[in-house]
Amino acid sequence: MPHTAEYYLERLAEGSITPEEWNALQTLLSAAENDAAFAEVLDRQLQQKAAAPGHYPQAVQHIQQGLAARIAAERSTTQVTPVKRLTPRRWMAAAAMVLAALAGTWLLLPRKATQPGQPVAARTPQLAPGINGALLTLADGKQVMLDTIKNGVVALQGGAEVRVVNGALVYENTGTGLAYNTISTPKGREYHIILPDGTGVWLNAASSIRYPIAFTAKERRIQITGEAYIQVAADARKPFYVATPLSQIQVLGTAFNINAYEDEGAEVTTLANGKIQVTGNTLVNGNVLPVTLLPGQAAWCRQKELRVTEGDVEKALAWKNGIFSFQDADIPTVMRQLARWYNVEVKYEGQIPARTFEGEIGRTLRLDQVLRILTKTGIHYEIDGNIVTIQP
Amino acid sequence: MERTQLYNEEELLRRVAGGNEQAFSEVVDHYAPVVYAQLLVYLKDVHRAEEVSQDIFMAIWRNREKLPGMDNFPGYLYVSTRNKILTVVKERVMATEEPPEDRLHSLLTDPASAVEFKELMNSIRRGIELLPARRKEVFMLSRQENLTYDEIASRLGLSKNTVKEHISEALTFLRDYLNRGMDVILVGLLWLAMAGF
Numbered sequence: 001m002p003h004t005a006e007y008y009l010e011r012l013a014e015g016s017i018t019p020e021e022w023n024a025l026q027t028l029l030s031a032a033e034n035d036a037a038f039a040e041v042l043d044r045q046l047q048q049k050a051a052a053p054g055h056y057p058q059a060v061q062h063i064q065q066g067l068a069a070r071i072a073a074e075r076s077t078t079q080v081t082p083v084k085r086l087t088p089r090r091w092m093a094a095a096a097m098v099l100a101a102l103a104g105t106w107l108l109l110p111r112k113a114t115q116p117g118q119p120v121a122a123r124t125p126q127l128a129p130g131i132n133g134a135l136l137t138l139a140d141g142k143q144v145m146l147d148t149i150k151n152g153v154v155a156l157q158g159g160a161e162v163r164v165v166n167g168a169l170v171y172e173n174t175g176t177g178l179a180y181n182t183i184s185t186p187k188g189r190e191y192h193i194i195l196p197d198g199t200g201v202w203l204n205a206a207s208s209i210r211y212p213i214a215f216t217a218k219e220r221r222i223q224i225t226g227e228a229y230i231q232v233a234a235d236a237r238k239p240f241y242v243a244t245p246l247s248q249i250q251v252l253g254t255a256f257n258i259n260a261y262e263d264e265g266a267e268v269t270t271l272a273n274g275k276i277q278v279t280g281n282t283l284v285n286g287n288v289l290p291v292t293l294l295p296g297q298a299a300w301c302r303q304k305e306l307r308v309t310e311g312d313v314e315k316a317l318a319w320k321n322g323i324f325s326f327q328d329a330d331i332p333t334v335m336r337q338l339a340r341w342y343n344v345e346v347k348y349e350g351q352i353p354a355r356t357f358e359g360e361i362g363r364t365l366r367l368d369q370v371l372r373i374l375t376k377t378g379i380h381y382e383i384d385g386n387i388v389t390i391q392p
Numbered sequence: 393m394e395r396t397q398l399y400n401e402e403e404l405l406r407r408v409a410g411g412n413e414q415a416f417s418e419v420v421d422h423y424a425p426v427v428y429a430q431l432l433v434y435l436k437d438v439h440r441a442e443e444v445s446q447d448i449f450m451a452i453w454r455n456r457e458k459l460p461g462m463d464n465f466p467g468y469l470y471v472s473t474r475n476k477i478l479t480v481v482k483e484r485v486m487a488t489e490e491p492p493e494d495r496l497h498s499l500l501t502d503p504a505s506a507v508e509f510k511e512l513m514n515s516i517r518r519g520i521e522l523l524p525a526r527r528k529e530v531f532m533l534s535r536q537e538n539l540t541y542d543e544i545a546s547r548l549g550l551s552k553n554t555v556k557e558h559i560s561e562a563l564t565f566l567r568d569y570l571n572r573g574m575d576v577i578l579v580g581l582l583w584l585a586m587a588g589f
Contacts, residue, residue: 012481013433013560015494016501022491029482038481042474046430048557050466053425054565059432059442060424064417066446071413071453127414368414372421383414 005037009045061362064369127367127383130205130341132167134191139179139213146183146191160196160213168192171213184208185226188343190319195222198233199240202320205340206261224258229320231255232274244269247301250277250290257316263336266305270298270316280306322364326357331379331390342367343386350392353379398422405459416456420449423466427473429564434481436494438571448476496567500535519569523562530558 008025011017017025028034133147136154144154146164154169155162162181163170169183171194185191185203193201197215207226220240224230232240232251240251244260246267254274260267269278271293278299279290291299291308298311318325324337334357335346341363355378361370371381371388380391398404398419407415427448431441451472452459462468500516520528526548533544534555541559545552 009481012485014563015436015497017491019490022485025485029485035478038478039474042430042477043470045433045560046426046470046474048553049430049561050426050470052557052561054429054561054568056425056428056568059428059438059445059568060421062442063424063428063445063449064420066442067417067420067449067453068413070446070450071416368417372418 005034006041009038009041061365061369068366127342128188129364129366130188130190130343132191133189134169134183134185134203136162136169137182137184139181147189162213168194170194171196179213180210181213182208182210186343187340195233197235197238200231200233202229204228204319205343224260226261227257227259227319229255229257229317246281246303247299247306248279248281250279252276256293257313257320259316261336261340265302267301268298268311268316269293269301270311270313271295272313272317278306280304318360319363322362324361324363324370326359326361328356328358330354330356334374335388335390338367338370338388342370344383345387347387347389349389352390353392355379401465405462405465408453409456409459411456416453419452423469424449427469429561429568430473431477431480432567433560433564434477435484436496436567438568444476444480448473496563496570515570516566519566520562522569523565527558527562530555531562534559 003021003024005028008017008021008028011021012025029038131147133145136144136146138144138155142155146154146169151164151166153161153163160171169191183191183193183203185205185207187206189205191203193203193209195201195211195215196213197220199220201209201222203209204227207224207228209222209224209228211222215238218238220235220238221243222241223243225245230242230251232254234254242249242251242258244258244267245262246260247269249256249258249269252275255272256274256276257270257272258267259269269276273295275292275294277290277292278301280301282304289306291306293299293308293311296311296313298309298316300307300309312327315325315327319337324334324341326334331352338344339346344367357374361373367388368383371379371383375381382389382391401419404415404419408419424445428441428445431444432438435441435444448469452469459465496516520531523531530544530548530550533539533547534541539547541552541555544550544555548555550558
């Protein structure tokens with residue numbers, strides 16, 4: 001042979017191998033006695049790569065997801081250690097209990113991934129990302145869990161039909177009577193609702209919306225807690241109002257995001273397009289002064305404080321697009337978001353490390369994967385059950 | 393960057409042996425970039441390289457009870473990786489009479505195809521911009537000034553092997569970059585920015 005194993009492997013790696021060399025390599029490879037020579041070259045290359053590895057975060061993420069799925073699949077076929085999986089019957093019973101007891105027991109339920117191919121580690125449910133789901137409270141107090149329903153009629157009330165279409169709640173055959181429904185998402189759930197007038201509402205985790213089953217009044221009014229993105233259907237004759245714990249928003253145009261989580265300290269309403277007017281519920285300098293937002297602007301509202309700031313629409317809507325987006329976010333800010341999505345409680349040991357984060361992380365990752373990214377900046381953590389402790 | 397040794401590896405491997413998936417995914421995080429990059433060099437397809445990486449780590453997971461007694465885990469992992477590569481190289485080389493066309497290589501060497509694939513050429517340029525400074529310098533000396541490894545080594549005061557490794561890693565990175573598409577890589581970059589690289 002005119003050339004060594006190393007020569008051919010290098011040509012192959014570069015992609016510059018000629019047809020003649022290809023044939024020579026075929027001959028070399030088909031003789032088992034050459035395996036050792038090839039192995040030696042490959043060993044050396046691997047050692048070099050290991051000394052200064054490149055960064056392939058996308059590839060690693062895909063590999064991790066694939067492995068999680070394969071491990072889960074093997075476990076379910078071998079059943080060596082039976083995981084506490086509930087049978088359908090017992091699941092129904094558990095669901096009934098949940099309806100009575102509300103949040104807190106969600107962990108007991110088997111979780112379903114929102115999309116196929118994004119498996120969730122079954123044995124560590126508290127680490128799994130949030131999924132699609134919510135609790136619907138009807139006017140008569142009846143509650144329906146929307147987690148597992150993909151399509152179908154959920155309820156009939158006052159002539160209105162409530163259906164789930166592709167995992168989103170839709171109102172049809174607008175009824176008459178003035179009745180209110182509430183949809184609330186616990187931690188670890190998000191949900192998409194289409195209101196009777198066609199307005200679309202995306203609810204983030206730990207949030208709620210209260211609305212009439214038919215907008216028969218002169219004005220359309222809904223109430224929001226937590227975080228929601230709202231795309232208001234145009235109807236010039238019926239102005240649209242949103243009430244949050246701290247403010248009133250009059251919608252003069254279309255799409256905006258409200259972040260009104262009480263633990264965030266301030267409400268931020270970011271306008272994507274159209275025009276809205278925000279009024280604080282408390283007096284500002286003794287006055288009720290509404291502010292009007294233009295696209296890209298945000299209203300920042302606290303007790304006795306309301307101002308217009310430059311907003312970041314992309315960042316404000318990141319959650320709806322399946323991403324955590326952080327900009328100059330300190331650790332408590334990051335952890336509050338993670339706590340809501342992964343349904344965990346966050347504790348701090350000693351002083352909270354003074355670091356800020358910038359960047360985006362997919363909400364489909366498991367919590368341990370997200371936290372591991374944070375450790376690269378020198379943060380330490382411990383997970384015990386559903387409590388995450390941040391250590392200095 | 394301390395990367396070769398995984399912090400607390402013994403303890404992690406003990407937890408993996410006990411069936412702890414979180415510990416396992418930490419081990420995978422640490423070693424997967426090396427395994428994946430080496431597979432990509434020979435498979436030239438990001439999806440295949442990801443798939444075979446999974447096969448390799450899956451085999452480690454299935455044999456996890458062996459891990460605690462092992463005094464050289466990286467050695468064990470790299471031998472499995474090398475054996476797997478040899479198998480897939482054989483399969484790939486035996487599968488066709490002629491070498492399949494390598495798009496990255498033709499773009500980098502053939503000016504005519506570079507004109508034809510102007511868009512791709514632009515993404516390669518963007519990819520090159522993302523290389524670490526020293527790696528980019530080595531790569532440009534090799535591609536634009538057509539210097540040999542020896543010439544680059546003496547000009548920059550590096551060993552020939554370091555030059556070789558820079559170029560091979562630059563090519564692997566560009567292959568991953570091109571093969572994966574721009575939008576995806578942007579998210580990856582944000583991730584890196586976040587991780588403080």
